[in-house]
Amino acid sequence: MRIRGLIRKEFLQIIRDPSSISIAFILPVILLLIFGYGVSLDAKHIKIGIVQQQPSLESQDFISHFHQSDYFSPQTFQNLVQGKQAMQNGKIKALLILKSNFAADFHRSGAAPIQLLVNGVDSNTANLINGYVQGNWQTWLNAYGTAQGVKVNQPVEALTRIWFNAQVNSRYFLVPGLIAIIMTLIGALLTSLVVAREWERGTMEALLITPISIHELLLSKVIPYFILGMGGMLLSLVMALYLFEVPLRGSLWILLLSSALFLWVALSMGILISTVGKTQFVAGQIAIIVTFLPAFLLSGFIFDIGSTPLFIQAVTHIVPARYFVALLQTEFLAGDILWVLLPNLLALFVMGIILTLIVLKKSHKRLD
CATH class of the missing domain: 1.10.357 (Tetracycline Repressor; domain 2)
Known part of the structure; x- marks a missing residue:
């Protein structure tokens, strides 16, 4: 009681x-x-700058995948100097540079010279950006090969399966x-x-x-x-x-x-x-x-x-x-x-x- x-x-x-x-x-x-x-620990709508040293159909098609992705908010710069200046000013988190011989090298060997500069102040976000760009590259290669009816050779093709949180949310x-x-x-x-x-x-x-x-x-x-x-x-x-x-x-x-x-x-x-x-x-x-x-x-x-x-x-x-x-x-x-x-x-x-x-x-x- x-x-x-x-x-x-x-x-x-x-x-x-x-x-x-x-x-x-x-x-x-x-x-x-x-x-x-x-x-959120997810990186979305990342501000990324893109510089094409010599525009081509292939480079334009590749860039279109960044515009269609929820992970990126791309901005185009006329030259490398403008892009680097924007990254130094904190306007973008990364800078993707497509070399002048992008299309020629791609058709010759299936690989193309791409340079990615990433702001490493936040190391976690930097790693995510690097992974997202590589994923976009793999996605574009598969889509391009399917559209052209050819198989694009890749040095390594990774088949990823995520357990327990497939949405990576x-x-x-x-x-x-x-x-x-x-x-x-x-x-x-x-x-x-x-x-x-x-x-x-x-x-x-x-x-x-x-x-x-x-x-x-x-x-x-x-x-x-x-x-x-x-x-x-x-x-x-x-x-x-x-x-x-x-x-x-x-x-x-x-x-x-x-x-x-x-x-x-x-x-x-x-x-x-x-x-x-x-x-x-x-x-x-x-x-x-x-x-x-x-x-x-x-x-x-x-x-x-x-x-x-x-x-x-x-x-x-x-x-x-x-x-x-x-x-x-x-x-x-x-x-x-x-x-x-x-x-x-x-x-x-x-x-x-x-x-x-x-x-x-x-x-x-x-x-x-």
Whole structure:
């Protein structure tokens, strides 16, 4: 009966507190809309300059493929000097130069002198541009050969098949990972702030002098925010499936189990933070540094963990969001691949046990 009354008190406090509702339900919507529509790892409408030293039917046909592509926004320059000047001024990202002997060499050997200058300030975009231009070249060769009824010899013909994300849509990669960030905010940040606020208002002292045990007190804090967190997760899931049309190829029940395990870990971290920082300002700062930033930067949400230094890769093993992001991306895009799911589920379970034991050890029913 006591635990039921405490849980009811927490729910009443959540209903009366607009900030808790905002973090649980409004913040996920805002983050998903920003990242789903405003952030993209795909390079499209790239401003590329094109210089033809001697125009020909072949060069014009090749250039037409850049005008028809969604990846490029081509601009034509009369000479190389103008093109280089435009790239130095930041007006274009790359400059494609078709040599004067383009048509002659193409008919003679099936190869043609093409020079591509790329702005390498953003190395990721530079690599994408290089790949897109090569892809455009291969596409044009195939189309030209088909139109002329001849087979154009290519030194290497690559047959590419992309698994799990055939559209190469970065939204399919970002949205599942963003759910981990959202649940980190709901679990760790919200819980730590709410408990710290009770210390600030003096209501925690009033609870500590009651006959309730420390275990009942902790459960009364965890259960309402667990339900709130799962509600935020379901809202994010609905938006991912029906607004952003991210496929869910795995089991819904495994996804919910993964979310419940991660939320358990996040709530434990939030309660632990509140035992250290008993003011909202301190608890919020600790939660951002310890939970949100690692989840954002070291979980594989945006940056590939395998491309980081070995020391950073080792550090990521203590970041719970790393395992949850792997679970989400696998469930959404690949399906129920047990050899991926089981190790990550086990890691979250072990982290939950360890953090719960630390919370129980650090939590005492006293006012110091």
